[in-house]
Structure formats: C-alpha cells, structure tokens
Amino acid sequence: MTPEEFRRHGHRVIDWIADYQERVASLPVLSQVAPGDVLGALPARPPERGEGFDAVLDDLDRVVLPGITHWQHPSFFAYFPANASGPAILGDLLSAGLGVQGMLWATSPACTELETRVIDWLADLLGLPDAFHGNGVIEDSASSAVLVALLAALHRAAPDAVRDGLTGRHTVYASSQTHSSLEKAARIAGVGAANVRVVDVDPDTLALDPDHLDRTIAADVAAGATPVLVCATVGTTSTTAVDPVPAIGAVCRERGVWLHVDAAYAGVAAVCPEFRWVNDGLDLADSYSTNPHKWLLTNFDCTALWVRDRAPLVGALSILPEYLRNQATLSGGVVDYRDWQIPLGRRFRALKLWSVIRWYGAEGLREHIRAGVRLAALFARLAGADDGFEVRGHHPFGLVCFRPRDVDALTLMERLNASGDLYLTHTRVAGEVWLRLAVGAPATGEPHVRAAWARIAAERDALSGAAAAG
Ligand SMILES: *Cc1c(COP(=O)(O)O)cnc(C)c1O
Numbered sequence: 001m002t003p004e005e006f007r008r009h010g011h012r013v014i015d016w017i018a019d020y021q022e023r024v025a026s027l028p029v030l031s032q033v034a035p036g037d038v039l040g041a042l043p044a045r046p047p048e049r050g051e052g053f054d055a056v057l058d059d060l061d062r063v064v065l066p067g068i069t070h071w072q073h074p075s076f077f078a079y080f081p082a083n084a085s086g087p088a089i090l091g092d093l094l095s096a097g098l099g100v101q102g103m104l105w106a107t108s109p110a111c112t113e114l115e116t117r118v119i120d121w122l123a124d125l126l127g128l129p130d131a132f133h134g135n136g137v138i139e140d141s142a143s144s145a146v147l148v149a150l151l152a153a154l155h156r157a158a159p160d161a162v163r164d165g166l167t168g169r170h171t172v173y174a175s176s177q178t179h180s181s182l183e184k185a186a187r188i189a190g191v192g193a194a195n196v197r198v199v200d201v202d203p204d205t206l207a208l209d210p211d212h213l214d215r216t217i218a219a220d221v222a223a224g225a226t227p228v229l230v231c232a233t234v235g236t237t238s239t240t241a242v243d244p245v246p247a248i249g250a251v252c253r254e255r256g257v258w259l260h261v262d263a264a265y266a267g268v269a270a271v272c273p274e275f276r277w278v279n280d281g282l283d284l285a286d287s288y289s290t291n292p293h294k295w296l297l298t299n300f301d302c303t304a305l306w307v308r309d310r311a312p313l314v315g316a317l318s319i320l321p322e323y324l325r326n327q328a329t330l331s332g333g334v335v336d337y338r339d340w341q342i343p344l345g346r347r348f349r350a351l352k353l354w355s356v357i358r359w360y361g362a363e364g365l366r367e368h369i370r371a372g373v374r375l376a377a378l379f380a381r382l383a384g385a386d387d388g389f390e391v392r393g394h395h396p397f398g399l400v401c402f403r404p405r406d407v408d409a410l411t412l413m414e415r416l417n418a419s420g421d422l423y424l425t426h427t428r429v430a431g432e433v434w435l436r437l438a439v440g441a442p443a444t445g446e447p448h449v450r451a452a453w454a455r456i457a458a459e460r461d462a463l464s465g466a467a468a469a470g
Pocket residue numbers: 080140141142143144179181233235236237262263264265291303
C-alpha cells in the first residue's frame with residue numbers, strides 16, 4: 001500500500017468509524033448471531049492474491065458488524081464500560097502509524113519518556129501520593145498489573161525466588177470479592193491457587209475484614225508460610241465494594257507484606273475532588289493500578305500501574321541478553337519499560353492517553369465521571385421508587401445493583417438482553433442474584449437511562465402478568 005493508497009483508504013476508514021459513532025444507537029446492543037455464524041461467513045483459506053482494501057470494508061459491514069456487541073452503545077450497561085473516544089482512537093492510530101516497538105529507551109526515546117510524563121500527569125490528576133510519582137508504567141491490563149506486582153513482591157520477600165524458583169510456601173491474601181486475576185497471577189507465578197488465602201468480608205458492605213486478615217497472616221506465619229502480598233480492592237467488580245485500605249495497609253506494614261491496591265474500575269473517579277477518598281490509604285500501598293481503559297475515555301488497552309519502589313519490580317523481571325545491550329541501558333540513566341512488564345515488546349500506548357488528557361483536560365475528565373455517577377444515581381432513584389424492585393444502597397460510582405422482587409431476575413435479564421434494546425449483566429451476593437446496571441459509555445445520556453428503566457419495568461410487568469395469568 002503506497003502512502004497515496006493509504007491516504008485514500010484511510011479517509012474511508014475514518015468515515016466508517018465516524019458513521020459508526022453516529023448510528024451505533026440504532027443497532028442491537030447485544031450481538032444477535034449464533035455461535036459459528038461469523039466463522040461460517042469467512043472463507044476457510046486465505047486469498048492467494050491480494051484483494052484490495054474495499055473488500056475488507058465490505059466484509060466489515062457484512063460479516064463483522066452483526067457479530068459485534070456494541071460496547072459504545074448508549075444502552076450498554078453490562079460489566080463495566082470499556083470507553084472509546086475520538087482522541088483515544090486517533091492517538092492509537094498514530095501509534096500504529098509510527099509502528100514503534102518501545103521495549104527499551106533506545107528503541108524510541110519518545111515512547112519511553114512520553115509514557116513517563118503522561119503517567120505522571122495521571123498520578124497528578126488522581127492526586128496520588130508523591131512516592132508514586134516517577135514510578136508509573138502503562139500495562140496492557142489490570143491482570144498484568146497484579147501479576148507483575150506479585151512478582152515484585154516475591155522478589156522483595158525472597159530475592160532469588162522469582163529467578164530460581166519458589167521454595168517453601170508463599171501465601172497471598174484477598175477476599176471472595178477480589179477479581180479472579182489475582183488467582184490467575186498466583187497460578188502463573190507459581191504461588192499456587194491453594195495459597196490464595198480468602199479473607200472474610202463484612203456481610204453488608206462486602207469489604208475485606210482487616211482483623212481477619214491479620215489473624216490469617218499470623219496463623220500462616222506460625223505454620224511456616226511466607227506471606228507475600230495482600231490485594232485490596234477499591235470498587236470490586238461485582239458490586240463496587242471498597243476495602244478499608246488504611247486498616248489493611250497498617251496490617252501490611254506491621255507484618256512486612258506487600259500491599260497491592262486494585263482500583264481497576266473506580267480509581268479514575270479520583271479525578272474529581274469529591275472522589276479523592278478512593279485514594280485513602282494509598283500512602284501505605286506498594287503498588288496501585290487503575291484502568292483508563294474502563295471509565296476514562298481511553299480505548300482498550302491502557303492500565304496504569306504505579307509502584308512505590310521500582311527496585312523489586314526490575315529485580316524480578318530484568319534479564320539482559322547480549323542482543324539487548326546498549327550504551328543507554330548499561331549506563332543506567334534511562335528507564336527500559338520492558339523490565340516493568342511480562343512481554344519484551346511494547347507499543348506506544350502513551351499516545352492515546354496523552355491525546356485523551358490533552359483533548360478533555362482535567363475538567364472534561366471530571367465531567368465524564370460526574371455524568372456517569374449522576375445517571376447511576378438517577379437510575380437508583382427510579383428503581384428504588386418502584387415497590388417491585390430492590391436496590392442495593394451502595395452505589396457511589398456508576399454501578400447500581402438491583403433486582404425484581406416478584407419475578408426471576410435472570411429471566412428478566414435474559415429477555416431484556418435478547419431484545420437488543422439494552423444490555424445488563426448480573427452477579428451473586430450470598431447466593432442471591434442481583435442485576436448490574438453500569439453507566440459509563442460516553443454516549444449514554446439521561447434519555448437512555450430513563451428508557452432503560454422504562455424497558456426494565458415494562459418487561460417485569462409483562463413477566464409478572466404472565467405468571468399471574470399462568
Ligand atoms: C475489570 C477488573 C479487573 C480486570 O481488568 P483487566 O484490565 O481486564 O485485566 C481487575 N480488577 C478489577 C477490580 C476489575 O474491575
């Protein structure tokens with residue numbers, strides 16, 4: 001593809017994306033295809049001769065689009081949001097256009113130094129403790145962030161263990177509400193799922209119990225284990241429960257255990273002064289991560305990770321084969337982010353976060369968070385005013401958990417989702433099903449939330465009417 005051809009097709013692609021943004025609200029939120037439909041519509045063999053780019057765009061409409069669940073749809077309320085935005089898309093395109101592989105400072109100094117600056121900007125926007133400044137990195141996901149935090153913690157607890165292999169029993173601590181990525185990290189790191197100790201939660205708030213944490217650590221130490229890491233969560237995936245990080249941090253300090261704080265979804269809310277409380281206790285954390293790719297207008301993938309001390313992280317992950325030796329690395333004056341992550345290679349993700357922060361400014365980012373919070377509160381009021389529904393009282397962010405009192409919650413959700421009008425997911429708390437409505441797509445406004453509520457209430461009426469008639 002020559003630069004001229006690229007220009008022509010590129011303009012069409014940008015038009016396609018802009019058209020998509022304009023029409024996404026008219027598409028069914030949840031993809032209506034059956035398993036195998038997309039696969040069956042694709043040729044089994046690759047083309048022998050090049051086909052040109054128009055054919056790709058045609059198939060995008062014909063084959064791909066029907067198989068898309070529209071995360072940017074204004075009525076997408078499932079999981080947590082995965083925000084996309086114009087500046088992020090363009091920043092990502094620039095990253096692709098430069099085609100840089102930024103594993104070392106020397107392989108593109110700007111790729112490293114822009115990342116250092118922009119992740120510092122984010123620390124500033126969120127009001128993070130000073131210790132994290134200058135010690136941030138962009139990871140692909142919160143799952144990677146907790147894995148590298150665990151490896152750093154293992155390195156700090158037993159300096160040769162990550163390199164030579166673990167000996168003895170190492171334990172990590174979390175609650176039943178902690179994201180599954182912690183157990184995955186424990187499996188990958190060789191700690192083992194059996195050594196993920198599940199700490200009790202308060203039955204009402206679902207927040208981790210720091211006293212039980214302390215007792216569990218003490219018992220493990222007495223039994224000869226080495227406690228390595230505690231994972232606290234600010235805004236759990238299930239219900240946005242908030243662990244008491246200050247009290248957990250005090251236990252970690254006392255016992256010399258690494259504290260990782262996972263605020264994948266909720267952490268970015270700290271751009272607003274009224275949400276700075278989500279940072280409470282971070283001065284006691286060894287590592288902290290939050291995902292601009294969830295609720296901060298940045299296309300997947302972009303997880304911000306900060307560490308208090310980079311030495312154990314780099315100690316655990318740095319390997320220097322001959323082909324990566326260069327003067328800048330050897331003289332030690334630069335950061336090589338390959339030592340802060342699992343893969344060697346890395347793309348220029350900082351460009352999209354830089355574009356987002358510059359386009360919206362702190363003001364625009366705050367307004368986005370506040371809009372989500374306001375709309376979630378509106379939904380909670382609407383559902384709470386209806387005797388047929390129960391709403392969980394805790395909804396400080398963009399997620400509301402609720403359930404119908406007189407019809408089956410999962411049946412209600414499945415009917416709503418199948419309609420394509422909106423998309424919800426569910427969770428279970430103490431065995432009970434709750435529906436989750438997470439507001440946060442940039443396109444979502446008050447009419448969409450009111451329409452969602454009207455649709456939910458009408459479907460409940462239809463279901464309970466059918467039950468009464470039956
Ligand atoms: C979404 C989520 C994760 C996983 O995020 P990825 O970036 O997809 O790995 C981890 N922890 C919490 C609390 C989450 O909500």
